[in-house]
Structure formats: C-alpha cells, structure tokens
Amino acid sequence: MKIVSLSVPKDRGLRTPNDDTVLVMPGVLAVFDGATAPQKARPIASTGRLASQGAAMAIAKLAVTQDLIAMPAQDVFAAISARIHAVSTRENLEGKPSTTMSMAVIGADEIRFLAVGDSGIRVNGAQIIRREKPIDDVSTDNRLAVHRVLSQRHADPDEVERLTRFVVFEGFDEAVGTGALQKQEAATIRDDLIEQYRGLTDPDALCRFLAKGIRQQYHFANRTDHPMGFSTLNGDTTSMAEIIDRKLARSDVRTLEIFTDGYFLEPQHVSLEAWEDAFALTEKEDFHKLHRFANVKGSTTREFADDRSVIVAEGVDQAGVFEAGA
Numbered sequence: 001m002k003i004v005s006l007s008v009p010k011d012r013g014l015r016t017p018n019d020d021t022v023l024v025m026p027g028v029l030a031v032f033d034g035a036t037a038p039q040k041a042r043p044i045a046s047t048g049r050l051a052s053q054g055a056a057m058a059i060a061k062l063a064v065t066q067d068l069i070a071m072p073a074q075d076v077f078a079a080i081s082a083r084i085h086a087v088s089t090r091e092n093l094e095g096k097p098s099t100t101m102s103m104a105v106i107g108a109d110e111i112r113f114l115a116v117g118d119s120g121i122r123v124n125g126a127q128i129i130r131r132e133k134p135i136d137d138v139s140t141d142n143r144l145a146v147h148r149v150l151s152q153r154h155a156d157p158d159e160v161e162r163l164t165r166f167v168v169f170e171g172f173d174e175a176v177g178t179g180a181l182q183k184q185e186a187a188t189i190r191d192d193l194i195e196q197y198r199g200l201t202d203p204d205a206l207c208r209f210l211a212k213g214i215r216q217q218y219h220f221a222n223r224t225d226h227p228m229g230f231s232t233l234n235g236d237t238t239s240m241a242e243i244i245d246r247k248l249a250r251s252d253v254r255t256l257e258i259f260t261d262g263y264f265l266e267p268q269h270v271s272l273e274a275w276e277d278a279f280a281l282t283e284k285e286d287f288h289k290l291h292r293f294a295n296v297k298g299s300t301t302r303e304f305a306d307d308r309s310v311i312v313a314e315g316v317d318q319a320g321v322f323e324a325g326a
Contacts, residue, residue: 001322003029004272007309010036010262012302019048020260020309021056023103027324028063030103031309032056033119033260035232047097050087055099055233058083068105068324069112073245076114077238085235096218098234102130102258106316107324111253115244116231122257123248125270131242133230134200139214139296141196143168145189147290147298149181157288158300165297171213201227214296253316262308264293275310 009018019034032055034048045053058080062068068076080101088097100117113121113129120130147164154160167175172186190210194203205228209216222239223229231242255270264282267274282289288298289305299305 001313001315001318003311003313003322005309005311006272006276008262008304008307010303010305010307012304017045017049018307018309019046019052020262020307021049021052021099022309022311023056023059024311025060025063026322027106028059028068028103029106029256029258029311029313030056030059030101031119031258031260031311033100033117033262033307033309035098036307047093047095048099050091050093051084051097051099051233054083054087054097055080055101059101059103063105063324069107069110073114073243074238074240077116077233077243080233081235081238084233088235095215096221096234096236098218098221098232100260101233102260104256104258104313105324106250106322108319109250110247111250111256111316112247113244116233116238116242119260120258122259122266124252124254125257125268128266129244129246131244133242135209135217135220135228135230136296138193138197138200138206138209138228139168139217140294142189142193142210143296144290144294145192146181147288149185149189158302161288161298161300167213168296169214171211171216173211174213250319251317254314256313256316257310259310260306260308262304262306263310264289264295264305270312270314272310272312275312279308 005022007018007020007022019036021032023030032052034052036048100119102115102119102121105112118132122128146167150160150163163180167180175181176183176186194206220228221232221234222236224239224241231239265278267278282293286293289295295305297305
C-alpha cells in the first residue's frame, strides 16, 4: 500500500501550529480536526490542537491494545473523551475543547469507517462518507450577512474578515457592545436568519445562539434533544445520533482519501497533488469564501480560511499489508 499525507496550518507563514492532527500507523488512518478558537496568551497549544492530539493519542493506544475492527463505537469514543477531559482538566481550559474524527481501520478482510463530525472519507475516488451539521449552515449564512454589512464600511478586505470573524464568534451582543455592528444591523440580520431557518429551530433558540456566537456553540454539542445539536469529541459522552460507523469488504476498496474540511472541493483524481490543485482552485475562484465555497471563515493575506489535512492511500485492496493488529 502507498500512503502519503499532508497537513497545512491556516497560517500562511507556518508560524502558528495546525489544529489538525494526522495519524498513520499499522491498520489505522485517521484525521482529527480540532475546533479553532481565539487563543488567550498562555504557554500551551490551542484548545483545538489539544483536543485533536488527545484524540489521536487515545486511538493510537487503542490500536495497539484493542481490536478496533470489533470494538463498540461508544467504547472508542469513551476512551477519546476520557483523554480530552483529562487534558482539559489539567490545563484548566475554558469551554470544551473538541475535535472531529474520520478514521479507517484496515483489517485482513474488511475496513471499518468511523467518523464524528464533518471531516470526510472518500472511497475509490467516488463514494463520500461524511456528515455535516446544520448549525454550521446557520453560522455561514450569518457570516455572509455580516460580511456584506462590514464590507460597505471598511476598504481593507483583511479588516473586514477580521471583524466578521469577531462578530460571528463572539455574537451580536458583544459586537453591538463594542461597536463592530450597529444595533439595527444586528437586528436585521437576526430577523432574516430567523425567517430563513424557521424550519430548523424556534426563533428564541436561534436568537440566543446568534447573541452569544460560535464561542457558545459547545452548548449544542452531543445534544439529541435539539435540532442544532451535533455529535463531537469534547470530553463528554458522544452522541451516537450523528456518527458514522460502517464496514466495507477490503477487496472492494482500492483507494482511500481521508480529509478535513479545510478542503472545500474534492478533486477528480486520487492523489495528494490533486487535492492541493483543488484547494488552489478554491483560493483562486472564491478567496473570501463568500460564493461557491461559502464557509464560516474566509481567507486573508495572512491566513487560509482553515487548516487542511489529507491522507491518500492506494493499493488498499492488497490483503496482508498494513493490517490492524499486524
């Protein structure tokens, strides 16, 4: 089997570490995308990086002590959550550090795919295994509306993006309080989003989310009683409602590509170069991520919109090579 991987931080100058973590070991291919949050001055890695690294280390330990092909999903997640909880407690972190996971466990006769969050897996260059969450759609449409308002006020695109990220992350209450948005501007955006997402959730819940921003999104994590709830790995019990756990015969799988959501477009061909070419296309066509590749964040002259990581494996169907437990 041929395996190549790439992980690139959002910082174009490579000054800031990646919040993604890539794991490649016998029988296991996985990517973990730690949730990015503005970092206060402190001598530790970001909360997202701590979460993704903790999850990767938990899986690495399980891979050498357990049968990951057969291990119940809830037990896998429990081990990860215990590791993340321990890190969070040790570092006295604010909120709940969280991460996604997409993993392929390669056995002699079958491959198990286990995924939490919106990192993805592509099989044989065609079949996508991935689940996205509605709360990100809300945040993306909120960002687009805020960006339209602020772009009329500021000439520098980087400043528009900086302020837009502040508003979406911190919420309308903080944005109005600091003057980043006017009260009426926030009210107009809020009312438009209430109408747009009337079929998803009730207006009061949406208003509370917009008022406090993405920084309070963890309140919806692993909730099965709310339409904006989503499964994640954050130190709590992982909701099984939105996870992916499926198996395919190894003989049916020729190639695997496992990627984080920093890639906004899947390429036509199976190669690391193809993924990077697709990424370059998204940067050229929609640099600010406002149109075809609309996203919660856009690119700036200093940063890409997000960290990005991908693993590309070819010759997966060659049994007897790179198996779990080998």
